[in-house]
Amino acid sequence: MLSYTNSSKGDAEQLRRGTWSAEEDSLLIHYIARHGEGHWNLLAKRAGLRRTGKSCRLRWLNYLKPDVKHGNLTPQEECLILQLHSKWGNRWSKIAKYLPGRTDNEIKNYWRTRVHKHARHLKIDANSTPFQHVIRCCNWMPRLLPKMESLNQTSQHDQELMTIEQVPVQEQISGSTDIMSTISQVAEYQTSPFSIISNNDDYALAKYCYHDDNIDKNGCYYNLASTSAFEDFPYLVGDCHKPDYNCVNDGFADGLWSMGEQ
DNA sequence: AACCATGGCAACCGCGAGAGC
DNA sequence: CGCTCTCGCGGTTGCCATGGT
Structure with a gap:
């Protein structure tokens, strides 16, 4: 599932929503590895991600960040x-x-x-x-x-x-x-x-x-x-x-x- | 095999706080 | 003081996998 937000500024600036692709994950990980976290809106633009800063932050903190544990709770x-x-x-x-x-x-x-x-x-x-x-x-x-x-x-x-x-x-x-x-x-x-x-x-x-x-x-x-x-x-x-x-x-x-x- | 219900979870949304100008 | 922006939080939604009928 993937959708785009409506934008008054035209299709070129439409933002992606929904499940993240492996390519997007990779872009985010590499950008943060080089430049660090923070300023998520700017980060989203500079990393070439057509996502909101909020979405990037959420994806990073909840899933991509290296110290995030996956799997069942003990x-x-x-x-x-x-x-x-x-x-x-x-x-x-x-x-x-x-x-x-x-x-x-x-x-x-x-x-x-x-x-x-x-x-x-x-x-x-x-x-x-x-x-x-x-x-x-x-x-x-x-x-x-x-x-x-x-x-x-x-x-x-x-x-x-x-x-x-x-x-x-x-x-x-x-x-x-x-x-x-x-x-x-x-x-x-x-x-x-x-x-x-x-x-x-x-x-x-x-x-x-x-x-x-x-x-x-x-x-x-x-x-x-x-x-x-x-x-x-x-x-x-x-x-x-x-x-x-x-x-x-x-x-x-x-x-x-x-x-x-x- | 097909359909439906349910559970699990990733992602989104709205709101408020705080900082900077 | 008020506006804007960023960030973080809690609530909610919706997709997908699984199990039951």
Whole structure:
């Protein structure tokens, strides 16, 4: 599919829309390699692309940029998205800053296709408190955590996740709301269902794993720690309670939650 | 085999913030 | 102060692949 925008200045200045061709990608990549990013409208003209600057910027940031990761999200990334979304809501770009190589667009798509789907089936608003409970207490998070553990043993990907260096400076200095500092504080509580399993000052790499014995047979976390230090990141310490929503504890819900798994 | 429904995702759109003049 | 331009964000659209009937 390819279309052109209407232009009052005649056909010669018509702009292309729709899917990018390999040739256009190549033009954009080579131009940026030589001249760098920015000034997208000018870039589009000088690179010989009949695209808007906006379109060029989007294509570069979401697809062509070398550090953009392609492929399925890992359980760690899914878990982090769920946690951060519960904290910030639809602040996709902010959430994306904590997932190196993932774009806001990709995270947004993930949320809309996967998470909203589950909310629809459960007939719950995806942004509602009941759905938050469903995610963190009943099905999703508990299902992701064992996957995270198993992948931790072999994957290097998680070692790239959430390093201090990759978090923008303005986020690092944001005081008590800094996710990393909160995670570090969580490490001090070995009774927490999550704990830091690697964290040194030089590399400042934080990883977290999950203690299976802190989860009850209904898939709910025990309330193991309650301190103001965790308020910014409550789900890491399991402030969770047994849900009141019966719909998520029956077999119907089980089927729903597993249907998206591959 | 043909049709239809659905999911996944790339791309577009509208808006607002900020910078420069 | 107001205008224009650029950039970035969140919401939405529409294409394509896949699976079901």
